[in-house]
Amino acid sequence: MTAQTVTTFQAFKATLKRDLLIAYKRKNDMVNPFMFFLIVASLFPIGISPDPDRLAEIASGVLWISALLASLLAMDNLFRSDYEDGSLEQLLLSPHPLYFLVLAKNISHWLVSGLPVALVSPLVAYMLNLPGESYFTLFITLLIGTPVLSLLGSIGVALTVGLGSRGLILAVITLPMSVPVLIAGTLTVQQTLNGASLAGYLAILAAMLFAAVSFAPLASAAALRISVK
Amino acid sequence: MVEVETDLEASMLCVDSLFCERDDRILFEDLNFELKEGQVLQIKGSNGSGKTTLLRNICGLNVGYEGAISWYGDPIKECHEEFYSSLVYIGHRVGVNKVLTPLENLRWSSSLQQVITDDELLDALEKVGLRGYEGSQCFTLSAGQQQRVSLSKLLLSKAKLWVLDEPFTTLDAAGVKQLETLLKTHAGNGGAVMVTTHHTLSVPNLQVLELG
């Protein structure tokens, strides 16, 4: 065979690039979760109370739950179009470990859905009257936490990719699994408000990210092999 | 199995007593065949006879079968990387993303197997008659043109085994002819092809497997 073979890293890069390109061409998919995050977060003051003190109390939870829901909404198009047009089969039939290709898709997906949410969170935090000193903590927890949500959600998406209507079942599978991240995220923010040290809390979040990066793509890959047949 | 050393046509793929059922219905059982270098194997059979399933069994997409599939004597599970480096599969769903252009699609799908330059990609697209379309998004293309995008991959690929599921359905007469030529050339270079179609193939060294 004369063709120069591709290293797994090159295949990883090519997949990452392709997915970012698709996201760029389908701007709706990129903007919608982001807008959803803003809208959900602004429903809480309307639904609960515009009172600044009460808002300050619930702000971190509101932001985290909005981020969780936005991530869930964005998850659906992670593998769907690839499943429908057959690209997923090509992915499964590549000679490279599926772990890395799935990870590439997860990373690209997070870059266009999770990262914007984390970036805009301080602005929404201001609108919800979250005390100023915890903006940075909130941003950091979302920065570490949203990829965990994406990675976990990816397992659920991979399991349900063959189903016609999967919006609700995906939520039923994914949301309970996301609870530990939600707890770690909101507790860390509250910890800042109490003026306590954050190191331990951030370490727990980081540990979750590490565990999710190591194992979730394996589970997603296994789930894809089950769903595509 | 004794393979004579002087035999030029080495056995590439060997299927031994394959059994597959779906929803309690047996699709095929005790299926045995061998695919040698330079052969084109046409799989025929009525609708629902398991042609697609057989191809997906071979590729490892569907592992719900019993029996052994081996690649140059090794079970495919044990030579995973080697097997998938030597395989091109084009299914019903051709693997062409609708928002990307033909060039971008081809670039990604080829880059999973080999390093390739844009000139080579453009050249391949020209050969399948898509010159001038390389920059349009694929949803503007017809089904036949999308099929051609996936077939252009065959031009570039150095893979030895092509597994094609109904590749002729959406092609026009010229496309059919071109694909037949492609199959001939591939077989002539020592490659092998498994193809499902009802179309009468005019290629030398054709084997036919009837299912159902």
Add this chain to the structure above:
Amino acid sequence: MWLWFSKLGSPKWFYELSGKWLPWLAAGMSLLLIVGIIWALLFVPPDYQQGDTIRIMYVHVPFASISLAFFPLMAVAGTITLVWRMKLADMVAKTAAPLGAWFTALALASGSIWGSDIWGTWWIWDGRLTSMLLQFFLLVGVISLRSALEDADAAAKACALLSIVGCINVFVIKYSVDWWNTLHQPSGSFSLSDEAPNPPEVWVPLVIMIVAVYLFFVVSLILSTRNEILERERRSQWVQELIGAN
């Protein structure tokens, strides 16, 4: 060993063996259940703090403790399904999920009735209650995934994978909810009374009830698995003969 293992995986063998065990298990279960319930309701002395409400414990604790066994059970069955493709393991996993949801719901309901008296509220976001509720949600997820996937083989594998992931998750949830709870709850105000070692007349009926409910679980699991076996093997010769004989 392997022979034994593959024999164990044969639905027919399981059906015959479980048919022999079932009367004994059912008899033992009934006996223990009757003894346990009568003892707990009539003869256990009322708690010095909770009065007669303590009797709910004899239903709640067995159900709550067995609810914790479902995800590990389904994860083990799932691993066997994925690795050895044993059909029986999937049949057990399939029937365990709805049973688990029922047991968890009963544990929640009985706990809530108990709580309504000793805590003065039907629901609090206590660590135990919260993680039990989340486990219930996860079980519902497994059940709905099973019913959504049409292809039986894909459903088996997908649920197996989800059970394994879910099992790990149940533990993570348990720890994180405890952690969350200790930071949120003013300590002690709502905790169950764990004071002085209980006298034997309190814990012996509890042990009897726990064993009885475990047997109840085993009997239900066997019954529903047998049902599932007949359903899936309905075309096989031995099931046809069995139906013909009856």
